[in-house]
Ligand SMILES: [Fe+2]
């Protein structure tokens with residue numbers, strides 16, 4: 535059985551130092567969907583803690599009196615290089631000496647006050663992700679290309695959506711080729727390991743869905759263009775989530791009725807975006823449009839039932855639920871596959887029973903972490 539473990543490394547943590555409690559509270563609130571924040575008002579305690587655990591990133595607020603904020607950067611960089619610990623340095627635009635000093639260090643992103651919450655999240659995120667993406671250079675070429683290419687597609691789609699420009703399916707398909715090859719060769723473990731800790735959750739989820747759909751497709755003998763449709767469909771199935779408000783998309787608790795209504799619109803947003811494309815295979819639209827439909831008609835957006843549900847949609851529904859259950863979030867540990875299967879087994883009438891058996895058998899056959 536594939537082993538899907540919860541990681542308990544410092545990678546879930548963000549450290550933040552300031553002598554201003556309000557700033558620390560703001561940082562903690564801004565990051566709470568992504569990280570457990572540990573706050574410090576004492577630089578020696580911070581340095582001591584860094585010796586014991588390396589967090590995902592460190593936020594240094596220049597409002598720091600016991601040691602100058604630049605001295606903290608210097609001390610931290612002596613202990614940990616830029617690829618080990620990204621730093622976000624917050625100061626006022628008038629503190630030009632501090633800005634110049636901080637920018638003299640590698641892996642330090644300077645953010646000036648006042649800043650928007652999303653700017654802080656983006657600063658942390660771009661720092662964390664560039665450290666993780668730099669590690670991809672150390673993995674085997676096909677898997678490395680799979681990661682880099684799919685991330686390229688994903689990032690450029692974010693731009694295309696905001697510009698209202700259609701996606702060229704041919705370029706997404708080209709970018710999915712190495713992923714298909716890695717899965718074909720049963721050589722995708724490092725690739726999945728490489729996205730652990732990446733803090734673009736939508737990318738991580740879509741990449742896992744693409745990989746599992748590709749694996750599932752190959753296990754039931756789907757080949758060629760149809761296999762590409764499945765894989766690219768996995769990567770594109772949730773792109774409409776890019777326009778869902780951050781606080782709904784990343785809410786740690788259960789969504790209330792209004793929030794769930796907003797969340798459900800991601801399917802329409804995805805279809806609206808994909809419909810602009812003139813070279814998209816029908817199957818990709820089916821995966822995107824029907825992955826939340828259920829066999830008994832209780833799904834969304836259309837409440838399709840039984841034979842109205844295409845086989846691709848049935849496969850995508852299984853993989854999407856399995857993936858969502860076993861994905862790791864800060865507020866939700868990765869669930870072991872056995873438990874995910876048991877939950878899925880209790881969803882009576884929702885999922886295709888024959889495909890469920892095939893999927894379980896395929897995972898029993900898989901080796902290592904998924
Ligand atoms: Fe979805």
Ligand SMILES: [Fe+2]
Pocket residue numbers: 739743771772854
């Ligand atoms: Fe999904």
